[in-house]
Amino acid sequence: MKLIQRLTRIATLALTLFLALGAGATFASANSTNSILYIADVKVDLNRSLWTVGGWTYAPVKELVEHMGWTLEYDGESGRTTIANDLGDVLAFKAGSSDVALNGRTYDIGGTVRLKDGVTYAPLRVVAESMHASVGWKDQEKVAVLQQEALYTVVAGDTLWRIAEAHDTTATALKVRNGLASEALAVGQQLKVVAPEFLDPDVSGQKATAAAAEAIDPVELTLLAKLVEAEAGSEPYEGKLAVASVVMNRLHNDRYPDTLRGVIYAPGQFSPAGNGSLERETPSKDSLKAAKSALSGENNVPGAYSFFNPQLEPAKAKRLKAIKKIGHHVFV
Missing domain, CATH: 3.10.350.10 (LysM domain)
Structure with missing residues (x-):
């Protein structure tokens, strides 16, 4: 019962933050949102705005660290950023990865650390709670509040x-x-009583699934399902999910556009989008299911950014190393 009550409180707070800080990539094309937050009772105007994408609110790491009084080191060779506080907490991560290391142990936080205009952005709540700072909310001003907590x-x-x-x-x-x-x-x-949710897999997993499902935009769901139908309509469900996963892999990679529509309609990428046939597609039940699962975080081809039919492109099959083969498609 206590876990259920806590999840309800988490969901309510997450929805409040989600709606007030901006609905992320799904509704706001991953644009910057609010540049204001409070650190304890001090109002801070960030030089770079908080950034909301895919339901996650991101903060410019270096600027946040400076305001909070933590320390930061960046290894240019490995691309690894390390943050530390006075309590001995050490958080390390790399742009493009969903893995973080907190006090020597590695966790998957479910949200990718990102680069924007050459600046590293990380999920605000993940960084704050890892550094033993609570994250609250000023309802009147619709801004987040960070408070460094004592033991x-x-x-x-x-x-x-x-x-x-x-x-x-x-x-x-x-x-x-x-x-x-x-x-x-x-x-x-x-x-230490401020604990990042990724430390409890049960809570973290249930919250991530619920939040992802809540954040799905019906327009984007339909668009992705249409692409899945166009590219993998005759494929088994796993093949449909893999096509949707490729699109999401691109969305979470800085080499590709940062909106779902931008990824799908990028020039020279998906032929159904380029030749106009995508809009005429009617997605099947399985295509809709695969699109929804991928938008909720399920991924059966992690690391794959493309796919092709080796029977139609045998030269490519010899040249590229496959991550997985499903049905008639090879995913690379």
């Missing part, structure tokens, strides 16, 4: 579950956050 000191009668509930997290996440082997606590013990 919590355990008092008599405390349990990990009660502390987790009071700080809107879970006991599982707190155990991981503090490196605890059990739920036993000692009076006077200090705990």
Whole structure:
């Protein structure tokens, strides 16, 4: 019951932030949104706006770090950015990847770190909570509020579950956050109580699935389903999902346009979009299902940015290394 109540609170807050900060790529063509946020009680006007895409609110990493008083190192050779705070937390990530390393352990956050105009942007909540800062909301001004939180000191009668509930997290996440082997606590013990949701796979997975489904734009769903039907109408469902996954892989890669329509209608990419036949397609039930699954985060060909029929293009089949072959298509 507590988990359900927490997920309900998370969903409500996420929807509020989603609607107020901008609906992301789905509704706002991945444009910049608000440049204002509060750090504690101080109003900050960022030089670079927060950026919302795919339901995630991104912040310019270097500028955020400077305002919060954290430290940042960038390795130009590896492209790896590392952030640290005074509590000993260390967060590292690379643009183009959904993997982050927090205090030496690697996690998939479900949202890709991005580059925009040569600047690294990372999910605001992920960075803040990893650095033990809470993320709130000023309803009147419709802006986010970041607050660096102190450690919590355990008092008599405390349990990990009660502390987790009071700080809107879970006991599982707190155990991981503090490196605890059990739920036993000692009076006077200090705990980090701001825990990124990716530390609890159950909560993170359920929230990501629900948020992704909620954020799907019917117009984009139809467009992607039409492309799937045009390119893989006679293919099995897995082949349809793979075609949709290729489109999403491109959307999350900085080499391609940052809107779904931009990816699909990019010159010389998908022939049905180029020759005008795409608009006349009527997607099947399976094509709609595959498009919805891909838009919700399912991906059966990670790392694939293209596909082709090797019977029609045998030279390409010899030249390119396949990631997966499904039906009549090879995905590369």
